[in-house]
Amino acid sequence: MSSFLRAMIVVLVLGSCGGPGDFSAPRQLDDACSIVSERPEYLRAFRAVERKYGVPVPSLMAIIYQESKFIGNNRTPHQYALGVIPVGRQSSAFGYSQALDGTWKEYQQSAGGSRARRDDINHATDFMGWYMVQTTAATGVPIYDTRNQYLAYHDGRTGYMRGTWRSKSWLVRIAGEVEGRAILYDTQLRSCGKR
Numbered sequence: 001m002s003s004f005l006r007a008m009i010v011v012l013v014l015g016s017c018g019g020p021g022d023f024s025a026p027r028q029l030d031d032a033c034s035i036v037s038e039r040p041e042y043l044r045a046f047r048a049v050e051r052k053y054g055v056p057v058p059s060l061m062a063i064i065y066q067e068s069k070f071i072g073n074n075r076t077p078h079q080y081a082l083g084v085i086p087v088g089r090q091s092s093a094f095g096y097s098q099a100l101d102g103t104w105k106e107y108q109q110s111a112g113g114s115r116a117r118r119d120d121i122n123h124a125t126d127f128m129g130w131y132m133v134q135t136t137a138a139t140g141v142p143i144y145d146t147r148n149q150y151l152a153y154h155d156g157r158t159g160y161m162r163g164t165w166r167s168k169s170w171l172v173r174i175a176g177e178v179e180g181r182a183i184l185y186d187t188q189l190r191s192c193g194k195r
Contacts, residue, residue, distance in 0.1 A: 023072035023119060032061060032185035033192035035070070042070075043194060045125045053129030058189060059146040060125055062182035063153060066174065067098040072119040096124035103131070128153075135160075147179040 026042075028034035036043040046057040064070055072095060092101035095118025099107070107127045108116050116123040132149050135141055138157045141148040152160035154171060165171050189195035 025070040029065060029069060030184075032058070032188040033194060035061070036189070036194055037192075039070075039121075042121055045122045048122070049125045049129035052126070053133050054143045055129045055132050056144055056146075056182070056186070057195065058182040058186035059144065059149065060128060061185045062146060062178045063128065063150055064096050064125075065181055066150070066178050067093075068096050070096065072096055072121065072124075095119045096121055097128050099124070099127055099131075107131070146182040147175045150175045150178045 026035045026038045028038075036046075043057075046060050049055050049060060050057050093099065094101075094104075097118060099118050104116075104118060104127065107130055108114055111130045112123060112127060116127070118124055118127070131153065132143055135149060135152045135157055136143050139148075139152055139160055141152060141160075143149070148160075151165045151171065154175075155165050155168075159165065165175070186195060
């Protein structure tokens with residue numbers, strides 16, 4: 001084998017190791033046990049946030065499901081002028097938690113550090129715990145109240161306090177679904193001994 005061919009093989013092998021992480025969703029999103037079995041790093045991240053902030057694991061999982069379907073590099077869809085000309089995304093939301101640019105910067109400055117990334121499950125879940133604790137302090141919504149925590153997460157604490165969600169029947173419905181999914185995930189995690 002020529003030295004050139006050996007060098008090319010080494011470059012290809014090293015290049016395949018240094019690429020971006022796997023941002024795809026787990027296979028069975030309706031089964032919490034399957035999610036944490038397939039991605040044990042998720043469960044470690046969820047439990048760390050539960051210990052640090054008191055946010056229940058099933059609540060974190062249900063909100064991540066709703067926000068990104070567990071896709072680490074998820075973005076909002078593009079908007080189009082005249083139906084065909086791309087004019088940008090609906091918002092700056094990105095990653096597992098769908099944190100907006102401004103809120104993420106606030107988190108980085110306050111708790112996460114400048115290297116925190118929205119496409120890292122540990123950072124994204126820590127952000128969620130940090131945000132939900134602040135929601136509790138500002139609004140009085142208990143940390144375990146998945147429905148109202150989600151409403152405040154989606155509309156922001158100020159929007160939640162103003163009641164902007166009340167005029168959004170679709171959001172009220174989604175918040176109920178998030179709460180139901182948290183209950184489902186809790187039951188499943190208990191059944192497989194992960195809770």
